[in-house]
Amino acid sequence: MSSDGTGRRPTIYSVADRAQVSIATVSRVLRRPDEVRPATRDRVLQVVDELGYVPDGAARSLAVKSHEAHGLVLPELGGPYYADLLTGYEQGAADGGASVVVLLTDGKADVDLLVRRLAGRVDGIVLMGAVQVAPTTVAAIRRKLPVLGLANSHEESVESFVTENVHSAEELTRHLVEVHGRRRLRFVGSPDIADDVHDRYAGFVAAHQAAGLEAAPPVPATFREEDGPRVAALLLEGELEADALVCANDELALSVMRHLSAGGVSVPDQVSVTGWDDGMAARYVTPGLTTVSQPVRELGRQVAVRMRALLEDPTSVPEQHLLPTTLVVRQSCGCP
Amino acid sequence: MSSDGTGRRPTIYSVADRAQVSIATVSRVLRRPDEVRPATRDRVLQVVDELGYVPDGAARSLAVKSHEAHGLVLPELGGPYYADLLTGYEQGAADGGASVVVLLTDGKADVDLLVRRLAGRVDGIVLMGAVQVAPTTVAAIRRKLPVLGLANSHEESVESFVTENVHSAEELTRHLVEVHGRRRLRFVGSPDIADDVHDRYAGFVAAHQAAGLEAAPPVPATFREEDGPRVAALLLEGELEADALVCANDELALSVMRHLSAGGVSVPDQVSVTGWDDGMAARYVTPGLTTVSQPVRELGRQVAVRMRALLEDPTSVPEQHLLPTTLVVRQSCGCP
DNA sequence: CAGGACAAAGTAAGCGCTTACGAGCGATGG
DNA sequence: CCATCGCTCGTAAGCGCTTACTTTGTCCTG
Numbered sequence: 257m258s259s260d261g262t263g264r265r266p267t268i269y270s271v272a273d274r275a276q277v278s279i280a281t282v283s284r285v286l287r288r289p290d291e292v293r294p295a296t297r298d299r300v301l302q303v304v305d306e307l308g309y310v311p312d313g314a315a316r317s318l319a320v321k322s323h324e325a326h327g328l329v330l331p332e333l334g335g336p337y338y339a340d341l342l343t344g345y346e347q348g349a350a351d352g353g354a355s356v357v358v359l360l361t362d363g364k365a366d367v368d369l370l371v372r373r374l375a376g377r378v379d380g381i382v383l384m385g386a387v388q389v390a391p392t393t394v395a396a397i398r399r400k401l402p403v404l405g406l407a408n409s410h411e412e413s414v415e416s417f418v419t420e421n422v423h424s425a426e427e428l429t430r431h432l433v434e435v436h437g438r439r440r441l442r443f444v445g446s447p448d449i450a451d452d453v454h455d456r457y458a459g460f461v462a463a464h465q466a467a468g469l470e471a472a473p474p475v476p477a478t479f480r481e482e483d484g485p486r487v488a489a490l491l492l493e494g495e496l497e498a499d500a501l502v503c504a505n506d507e508l509a510l511s512v513m514r515h516l517s518a519g520g521v522s523v524p525d526q527v528s529v530t531g532w533d534d535g536m537a538a539r540y541v542t543p544g545l546t547t548v549s550q551p552v553r554e555l556g557r558q559v560a561v562r563m564r565a566l567l568e569d570p571t572s573v574p575e576q577h578l579l580p581t582t583l584v585v586r587q588s589c590g591c592p
Numbered sequence: 593m594s595s596d597g598t599g600r601r602p603t604i605y606s607v608a609d610r611a612q613v614s615i616a617t618v619s620r621v622l623r624r625p626d627e628v629r630p631a632t633r634d635r636v637l638q639v640v641d642e643l644g645y646v647p648d649g650a651a652r653s654l655a656v657k658s659h660e661a662h663g664l665v666l667p668e669l670g671g672p673y674y675a676d677l678l679t680g681y682e683q684g685a686a687d688g689g690a691s692v693v694v695l696l697t698d699g700k701a702d703v704d705l706l707v708r709r710l711a712g713r714v715d716g717i718v719l720m721g722a723v724q725v726a727p728t729t730v731a732a733i734r735r736k737l738p739v740l741g742l743a744n745s746h747e748e749s750v751e752s753f754v755t756e757n758v759h760s761a762e763e764l765t766r767h768l769v770e771v772h773g774r775r776r777l778r779f780v781g782s783p784d785i786a787d788d789v790h791d792r793y794a795g796f797v798a799a800h801q802a803a804g805l806e807a808a809p810p811v812p813a814t815f816r817e818e819d820g821p822r823v824a825a826l827l828l829e830g831e832l833e834a835d836a837l838v839c840a841n842d843e844l845a846l847s848v849m850r851h852l853s854a855g856g857v858s859v860p861d862q863v864s865v866t867g868w869d870d871g872m873a874a875r876y877v878t879p880g881l882t883t884v885s886q887p888v889r890e891l892g893r894q895v896a897v898r899m900r901a902l903l904e905d906p907t908s909v910p911e912q913h914l915l916p917t918t919l920v921v922r923q924s925c926g927c928p
Numbered sequence: 929c930a931g932g933a934c935a936a937a938g939t940a941a942g943c944g945c946t947t948a949c950g951a952g953c954g955a956t957g958g
Numbered sequence: 959c960c961a962t963c964g965c966t967c968g969t970a971a972g973c974g975c976t977t978a979c980t981t982t983g984t985c986c987t988g
Binding site for chain 2: 265266305308310311312313314315316317318323325332333334335338339340342343346347350355356357358359360363364370372373374375376377378395396397399400481507510514535536537539540541542
């Protein structure tokens with residue numbers, strides 16, 4: 257076995273052979289260098305270099321019973337939200353020496369299968385609330401590894417991180433009502449599409465109640481830009497009466513705003529429009545988009561850190577984490 | 593060994609025991625179901641379900657000598673560019689049953705080490721041109737697995753995908769010169785920061801030569817929004833004379849544009865500003881940002897597909913791939 | 929009813945690495 | 959001068975899975 261390095265991919269055996277040591281020593285040189293005599297170490301290192309040896313991660317994982325990787329399951333990567341989340345998470349994971357495997361579910365048929373498979377390649381999985389996974393799947397993988405939820409405020413059984421939605425939506429709505437005297441507000445977004453949206457609408461409703469107003473039903477829409485024209489059209493054609501549109505996120509808000517302006521409706525003079533997420537575009541449009549900022553990157557990082565803790569001590573008590581948001585007032589609500 | 597499933601994580605042994613079959617049969621049930629009698633199959637599947645068994649990916653990888661994963665090394669995930677790229681890549685990889693492990697290098701100290709480690713966990717690696725990796729590292733990992741370059745037009749030795757930069761930059765510049773009569777154009781961005789930028793500047797210069805003009809040296813700047821204010825200030829304070837700013841990407845352009853306006857300089861009346869990437873914000877700002885659109889998601893997908901081909905047939909001839917870009921003319925250049 | 933063909937399932941040999949354990953050996957101290 | 963200690967390093971036993979090969983059992987066929 258084990259040629260002197262002529263073989264395609266060098267293994268720990270090739271290195272050992274060529275350096276005249278046992279594979280144990282090669283392993284030691286790489287993992288606990290100070291347990292081997294400098295002379296030996298150098299010799300081994302040189303061979304490692306010559307051969308371009310890179311230890312096989314799978315073999316290592318198998319031996320140490322740890323994948324040194326986390327799985328992150330997101331619906332997609334559009335908009336700044338998920339990208340920031342991933343950025344934060346990757347940092348947090350990398351700080352602990354783990355890589356992250358991303359699984360984007362949008363447009364994929366057998367999400368449950370994919371998630372299960374993923375569960376076999378990582379030490380822990382973070383599941384975004386917006387991805388549709390069968391409860392039985394979640395239950396199954398939880399038996400194998402820690403699972404953390406994200407923005408899934410209504411799945412109590414899984415430890416999760418959510419950003420505050422209800423109160424910020426309430427604050428935003430109140431701002432429109434009290435400061436700008438809006439009375440015919442509509443919420444744009446489908447509450448059943450994600451827990452996030454559900455909670456934002458709940459805050460919208462709560463603010464109405466507090467002000468003695470009645471909240472109109474939500475105008476259904478996805479998170480995507482594509483839905484903007486349709487919503488704008490409803491209003492332009494008079495099918496929707498509103499002096500304020502509270503949109504589920506920035507993409508939607510920007511798109512609506514643009515098509516409203518194009519249709520001759522002035523924002524914010526005739527209609528206030530607000531978003532959610534505070535992405536880059538929100539700062540650059542005119543009028544500036546009033547929106548809610550979430551510490552997304554930080555959120556990602558915290559989730560990763562928590563996951564690491566969970567992996568070290570699986571008995572640690574589950575907790576629900578709530579992260580604060582900030583209302584960012586610009587001009588699209590009517591403020592100067 | 594192998595309890596009947598009481599142990600923490602069920603393995604193929606626990607399943608086999610409980611279903612009264614050998615581990616080979618369990619494996620078959622999972623990988624080649626039709627090679628086992630339905631009755632047996634069902635019995636095994638039921639146990640799999642009961643125990644919540646998920647095969648260990650590392651063990652499988654070791655046995656089949658394939659990680660069924662690709663590595664994607666990016667500097668960061670800011671802006672739409674990398675996120676789209678990743679989205680496309682993940683799709684392409686998933687179509688081939690592979691997951692993708694992302695490595696974000698910005699802010700990380702030992703990138704070379706991380707890349708090497710990554711090389712041990714995946715079947716192939718895609719390296720963004722903008723990440724700083726030592727040539728020796730690249731050489732080392734290339735001996736172990738296929739490496740594909742991205743937007744690294746000047747690293748000839750590695751098979752790579754680049755989007756067209758020179759001609760589009762030339763076209764963009766010509767547009768400013770011929771259509772809008774600009775004469776004092778400046779390129780904003782550091783050509784040495786990435787091959788992309790280098791080529792865009794080259795196109796900028798080429799257009800000047802073709803028009804019998806002399807191209808001014810570039811105004812150094814990174815890809816980030818943060819550099820905008822400084823650049824705008826140069827112009828506002830008269831240290832920079834220009835009637836057109838060709839920026840290396842959208843973030844930079846948007847930021848510059850905004851700070852220029854804030855400083856009382858009218859865009860595009862006094863100064864044209866252009867970007868690169870055609871992100872969401874480019875469509876929503878006023879004036880609309882004239883920029884260059886790249887088929888980024890498609891690019892990502894193609895790279896993934898190529899990687900899969902390379903993995904199947906490592907002898908396939910390396911080729912350089914060039915993807916087209918499109919000039920997107922909006923108002924920031926001076927067009928109505 | 930013997931013999932062969934074929935389907936189903938078991939046996940066992942790895943895949944490449946980590947690490948507990950122990951052997952060898954020069955240094956140390958009583 | 960010999961028992962001990964401590965440092966280095968080799969031996970070998972897995973880690974959990976896949977799969978070539980073999981065995982066993984069934985069902986035809988002539």
